[in-house]
Amino acid sequence: MSEHKTIQQTEDEIVEEFSLFDSWEDKYEYIIDMGKKLPLLEDKHKLDENKVRGCQSTVWLVSEYKDGVIYFKADSDAVIVKGLISMLIRVLSGHTPDEIIETNLGFIQKIGMTTHLAQTRANGLLSMVKQMKNFALAYKIKNSTTHGERSAETKSN
Amino acid sequence: MIESNTIKKGLDVQAIRQQFPALDRQVKGHPLVYFDNAATTQKPQVVIDALVDYYSNYNANVHRGIHTLAEEATAAFEASRNAAQQFINAASREEIIFTRGTTEGINLVAYTWGRQNIKAGDEIIITEMEHHSNIVPWQMLCEEKGAVLKMIPQQNGELLLDEYKKLLSSKTKLVSVVHVSNALGTVNPVEEIIRLAHQAGALVMIDGAQSTVHLDIDVQAMDCDFFAFSSHKVYGPTGIGVLYGKKHLLEAMPPFQGGGEMIKEVTLQKTTYADLPYKFEAGTPNIGDAAVLKAALEFVNKIGKEKIRNHENELLAYATEQLVQLPGLRIIGTAANKVSVASFVIDKVHPQDVGILLDNRGIAVRTGHHCAQPLMHCYGIPGTIRASFAMYNTKEEVDKLIEGLHKALKMLL
Numbered sequence: 001m002s003e004h005k006t007i008q009q010t011e012d013e014i015v016e017e018f019s020l021f022d023s024w025e026d027k028y029e030y031i032i033d034m035g036k037k038l039p040l041l042e043d044k045h046k047l048d049e050n051k052v053r054g055c056q057s058t059v060w061l062v063s064e065y066k067d068g069v070i071y072f073k074a075d076s077d078a079v080i081v082k083g084l085i086s087m088l089i090r091v092l093s094g095h096t097p098d099e100i101i102e103t104n105l106g107f108i109q110k111i112g113m114t115t116h117l118a119q120t121r122a123n124g125l126l127s128m129v130k131q132m133k134n135f136a137l138a139y140k141i142k143n144s145t146t147h148g149e150r151s152a153e154t155k156s157n
Numbered sequence: 158m159i160e161s162n163t164i165k166k167g168l169d170v171q172a173i174r175q176q177f178p179a180l181d182r183q184v185k186g187h188p189l190v191y192f193d194n195a196a197t198t199q200k201p202q203v204v205i206d207a208l209v210d211y212y213s214n215y216n217a218n219v220h221r222g223i224h225t226l227a228e229e230a231t232a233a234f235e236a237s238r239n240a241a242q243q244f245i246n247a248a249s250r251e252e253i254i255f256t257r258g259t260t261e262g263i264n265l266v267a268y269t270w271g272r273q274n275i276k277a278g279d280e281i282i283i284t285e286m287e288h289h290s291n292i293v294p295w296q297m298l299c300e301e302k303g304a305v306l307k308m309i310p311q312q313n314g315e316l317l318l319d320e321y322k323k324l325l326s327s328k329t330k331l332v333s334v335v336h337v338s339n340a341l342g343t344v345n346p347v348e349e350i351i352r353l354a355h356q357a358g359a360l361v362m363i364d365g366a367q368s369t370v371h372l373d374i375d376v377q378a379m380d381c382d383f384f385a386f387s388s389h390k391v392y393g394p395t396g397i398g399v400l401y402g403k404k405h406l407l408e409a410m411p412p413f414q415g416g417g418e419m420i421k422e423v424t425l426q427k428t429t430y431a432d433l434p435y436k437f438e439a440g441t442p443n444i445g446d447a448a449v450l451k452a453a454l455e456f457v458n459k460i461g462k463e464k465i466r467n468h469e470n471e472l473l474a475y476a477t478e479q480l481v482q483l484p485g486l487r488i489i490g491t492a493a494n495k496v497s498v499a500s501f502v503i504d505k506v507h508p509q510d511v512g513i514l515l516d517n518r519g520i521a522v523r524t525g526h527h528c529a530q531p532l533m534h535c536y537g538i539p540g541t542i543r544a545s546f547a548m549y550n551t552k553e554e555v556d557k558l559i560e561g562l563h564k565a566l567k568m569l570l
Contacts, residue, residue, distance in 0.1 A: 024185070024517050029568055032510075056509045056525050058539070077539070078507035079569060080514075 007099055010091045011107035018111040027112065028080065035083030041075035052131050057081050059128060063135040069094050070136060074128075084113070084125050092132055100136035105129060168468045173460065174549045176201045187519030190554045195339050195367060195498055195545035196523055197389045200453075204393060207452040211445045219444055220418065220435075233448035238434070240451040241399045244458070245365075245384060246375040251433035252407065254400040255447050259366040260290040262385025262400035263333070265437060266362055267294035269410040270383075271331070277303035280328040282359075284309040284316055284345070285535055286338040289528040291364045295333060304330075311535065314341040314490035318349065325357040332361045336368035340527040340541065341490025342473070342498025344372065351380050360406070366390055370457070370547075371466055371496040376401050388446065393453030397446035400437075407433050414439040465548045469497050472546045476555045483562055489541045500527075500541040503562075506569050508542045514565035520558055 005013075021027045045062045052059040057078030064071045072093045074085045091107065092100050108114060108125070174180050179199040182189050191199060211233065217226035219234045235250075242250045256262045271294075275281070281295050285308050299306045305328075309321040325332075332354040337344050351361045362383040365374060369386035376384050383402045389395040402410075412419055412430055416439035421429040430436045457465070476499045480486055485504030502508065512524035525540040526533045533540055544558060 025564075025568065028514065028517070032568055056540070057507055078509045080510045 007091055007095055007103045011105070011110075014087060014091070014107050015110045024112075031083035031087075031113075032079050033083070034086040035076075035079040035081070038075070038082050038086040038089075039073070041073055045073065046075070052127050059085065061085070061128065061131055061135075063132075063139075065139045069096055070100060070139060072132060072135075081125075085128055088125075088128060088132060097136040097140035101133055101140065168460070168464045168548070170468065170549065170551055174551075176203070177549055178202060178205070180549060184519035184521070185517050190518075190520040190557050192544040192546065192550065192554070192558065193521045193523050194547035194550075195390070195543065197395065198370065198392045198547050199549070200394070201392055201456050203456050204449055204453050207449040208394060208445060211448050216445065218441055230444055230448065233451070234442070234444055237447050237449070237451040237454075240454045244374065244454045245369070245386070245399070245401055246377055247401050248377055249404060252401050252404050254402065254407070254434045254437045255442055256385070256398045256400050257396055257443070258387035258389070258398035259364060259385045262383075262398055263291055263362065263364065264294045265400055265413045266383050266385075266402070267298045269413050269437075270360075270406065271295075271298040272301075273409075273411055275299075275302045275304050275330055278328065279304040279330045280307055280324075280326070281305070282307045282309060282321070282324050282329055282332045282354075284334055285311045286314075286316070286341060286343065286345075286529065286532045287333075287335050288339055288364065288366065289530070290366075291333055291335055291362075292531065295331075308531070309334075311343075311532075314338070314343045314492035314495075316343075316345055316350075318346070318353075321350065322353060325353060325359070327358065329354070329357050329359040332359050333364065334361070335364040335366075337371065337496055338490065338529070338532075339367050339498070340500055340529040340532055340543065341492065342495040342500065342545075343490055343492040344368070344494040344496055346494075347381065348379060355380070367498075368496075371462070371469065373462055382406055388450045388453060391453055392456055393450045394446035397443050397450055399450075404433065407437070412439065413437050416440045418442070460548065466496065468548060469546045469550075472550055472552065472555060473497060473499060475552055476544060476546070476558070479555065479559045480562075483559070483566070485566075486562075489536055489538070497547070498543060498545045500543045502538055502541050503566065506566065508540045510569055511542050511562065511565050514568060515558070515561045518557070518561045518564075520561050522558075 018027060021030065041060055046060050050060045050062050052061050057076050059074065059076045059081060061072065061074045072089045074089060076082045076085060177199045180189060180191065215226050215229040217230040219231040238250050238253045242253050247253055256265060275298055281299060281304060283291060283295060283306065295306050298304065307324050309324065310317050332350060334345060334347060334350055336347055347363055354361045360382040363381040365384050365386040370391045383400065385398065385400045387398040419431050419436050419439040421431050473495065477488060480499060480501055481488060487502050489500045489502060508524035512522055515522055523543045527543060
């Protein structure tokens, strides 16, 4: 029922879940667990044009625009990155382009994962956020005229 | 805690550690364990002090000034050149060119000697285990000139010399080889490689970025034509390095860049170039870092490379022995002759995940392709986890790495 929640509500939910953990190990175990549970991306999407640049690991990200909202799917060969993406998908998937463009994803800081957002960090969470926002921007510009899976043509520079 | 077996060999690691202020810091609530020495070494207090002293007391531009500060800065700058000459046993100080680092040294040779001497159909030989900095400059040169770039293959971290012999021919103009592999730790048999190249009439460039800190370097005995290294991997500052070249070769080469410092006389019609080494040092050089290089090299000399090497080899053997006991762990690069580097992969685990979890315990390792993608392709892996050791590392730190790996695997698998 995540489509009924606002981005902020899902963020608050994640922050609350993380507040139960005292140690960094528990937090990472939870992220790793989420990574392992993220549904696998079909091989047909594992294309070069769906790769997110700026990551040491390989990250594939695809999006689908349906009934005015965007759905994201992603995968990675590194499980921590997968866990981080899985949180982003949980927060952003099912929302309108405008909602996605406007959010600042404050939960990442609140759960203490800010270092993963650093420009220099090789795991590229920042690149993933940018890429998701770029998709939103592209769909907004094309103004919901196209349906179906899409990815490459909406990639920004 | 004092390690008895290192005292026996004469290296007082605890005394050395006290000279490196960075080793005192905490990372994420843990004492730093710094195992990324192949990327860059930490700096001893004497180097930090020398840098502060330069900027506090005798900062001035070199070679041109008539005043006291300019003379002092010039003297320190040139004293470092002498120290570098001795460090690699070059025949003369004119053969020591200051660069920004190994990468610039290789590029300098590619742009000057390469452009002057490489023609269409000529061949340049490198190896499969090169850092990108010893691949890309030659690719660019070959593309420009219509020359051919060939690679000596490797197996289990060792170059296949029989294959190398087959590659050599009268078309070979240059062989450019990494002395010690940054990704594998292999010490390559450069003397043999150089001898064979010279027999075929080719010149040899040695990438000494990883070797200079561990091995005794004697460019005359080695008989290489060019040799490049970086200060920051030898406990010195970043942004300064050395290119060695045989004098007659450097003299015949055109300048790299034009500007001040590198000229004898300039008229609008014609410029005559300065003598060696200044012909290759256009513009105001990196004076401060160059002046300090001497302090770093003296620091290493004072402790002694042999003692340092023995200590590092002991750590490498100790680490390797324990690493191979981890389930699913495979050492990448098992050459008989190795220094300092333990590079490995673990089944079903991405190196990056391990790196992130180790960092949370204050343990700094490098993960990824180590700027050696062709080599990673050979092994069919995206990258490795690399722990690389320096004079200040201890067995206790290796134990922390092993414990950290056990805990990381428990979380990841």
